Amino acid sequence: MFNSAERRVSAARARAAMAAAGMLIAAACLAASPAPAGGKPVSASAKPSGYYGYGAPATPQQIAGWNIDVRPDGTGLPPGSGSVEKGADIFQTHCAACHGAFGEGMGRYPKLSGGIGSLKADRPEKTVGSYWPYATTLWDYIHRAMPFYAPQSLTDDEVYALTAYVLNLSNVVGPDFVADQKNLASVKMPNRNGFVRPDPRPDTHDTACMKNCKPAAGVKIVSTAAGRHLTPRTTGPLDEQQP
């Protein structure tokens, strides 16, 4: 936008210079021309695109290799498909060691299923089924980051199959579901409408009271980290911490 405005200014200047018979007229034209038609002022620091000319154009082939992001409307999904059944096999091979055979999560590795309806609970379970708003994000994340030890090693069809399986673990789709480029964006996630924006902060309104801000008798310790044995050592070299 800045650049087209600047170009318009330059063109006006060039035309003015060509048409002008004398310096006075040219000066008048120049004086009249700087306000761009768009109304927004041109920032003093903004340079036209290509001003520096560094680097090389990113070619369509280069972009295709790295352009992996997938949007909630399905834009970016490649051709392909995969069934829940196929996904179950792949999951046992590549995923179950951390996520558990049914997505229940091993140790502190993420739980993928269950927890639907738990978000108001004292201990909510945030899983793909209970929390994630878009099925497309699941495809995108598996494709870019999983399996954890070998990211970007799965075929597109395998990613579709895993997506279908993980969705089925939470009964978001049925056991016969076959995920593909066309249908993933229309999968209705249970928590699709569970997110709010814009950010409502600042939502707290503490005051900078200086004297007698509350009754001294009301100052009570309700929680202490002392004696909980949750804190690793913070003195001594790290190697002394190891068992």
Added chain:
Amino acid sequence: MAGKSHGERDSLHRIESEDGTPASAQRRGFLKKGLFASGGAMLSGLSAAALAADAGKSLPPDVPQWERQLGPGVDDRPYGRPSKFESSVIRRNVPWLTATTTSSVSFTPLQDLRGMITPNGLVFERYHAGRATVDPHRHRLMIHGLVKRPLMLTMDDLMRFPSVSRIQFLECAANGGMEWRGAQLNSVQFTHGMLSCCEWTGVPLSTLLDEVGVKDGAKWILAEGADGASMDRSIPLDKARDDVLVAYAQNGEALRPEQGYPVRLIVPGWEANICVKWLRRLKLGTEPWYTREETSKYTDLMPDGRAREFTWVMEAKSVITFPCPEKPLQKHGLYEIEGLAWSGHGKIKRVDVSTDGGVNWRPTRLKGLVLPKALTRFGVEWRWDGKPALLQSRVIDETGYVQPTIAQLRALRGVNSIYHNNSIQTWQLNADGSVNNVQLG
């Protein structure tokens, strides 16, 4: 060592250079290099045995042994490192917190830092797929999407653009996230150490956006890393044009691998997760991408079961770093209470300190530079009479925002939002000088 007394062994052990090489071995090295004529005479002025005998006498009127021997030369440490006596000043992690250290966090030892700058080796780490090892010669930054000139930049290309340097804090949105339900970690390193402040050097993102020419309709940018998670976040174009930096240096040297070498984003005042490391791609688009990191993570679950999304700003926060659980008091008398304050909205206006759990407060002195979206150090003199005390700090930033208590935050947000706990920290100072992390009702 046979035949030597225990005391002698001890003394010999102490006559070492910083890297642990015994002095005798150094002398052998000296002789081998044929430098005896120039420096050997000084070294031989005291035999190893004589040095050993004197080692225990280092205080006046005695002269310490390090003043009577030759130290290693300028070729000993081509890249310097801290004194061996500082070996406990290190990043540490909490093993029970995560399933693996490759998707985890390490914490900056705030209790041992001075001034406002975090040394490069102590900047906290947060990995989603371990520390990526990126060859700068084969690294590329691609800028595409709704742009007029899709661009591929080498690191050399990137470094040709006019650069700027800015001092900014980085704080993980989950800093203090373990403390929502109550005081858990008895350590300022672990309660507040997902925090750092460096001078970052790089190219303003606005310069690169002008260079590629942003097309009408573009409102968001996807930033993507070259790590094993291809970590990616959506950034609104207004912020990108405002103050975001494509940074390749920190505190005067190339980024550390932990910090995204060779290039990362710095998004001043916003949660550090959005400051994508090992940056490989910027894509302009009309809408946010709703990536995994901005839906399933880095969203704040509220008590009504709904979650706030795109909560980027790190609101004003402060903490006392002396005293703290790691730095107890020893004797009664005068001390300077010290700490750090920061705000994602700009500069620090004032920091107050209370020693009675927030009944009475007094203002502190801001020390050194007071810069927007940077750590600011504060200090105030205090005479400890030996009685138990409840120490707190409370920051007010230039917008007038006042740091809240944990009770105020919990009343609004419950205990399950994980992120953005910027509450006032309470340190319980006991009569014996020890300090505990506590929360007040």
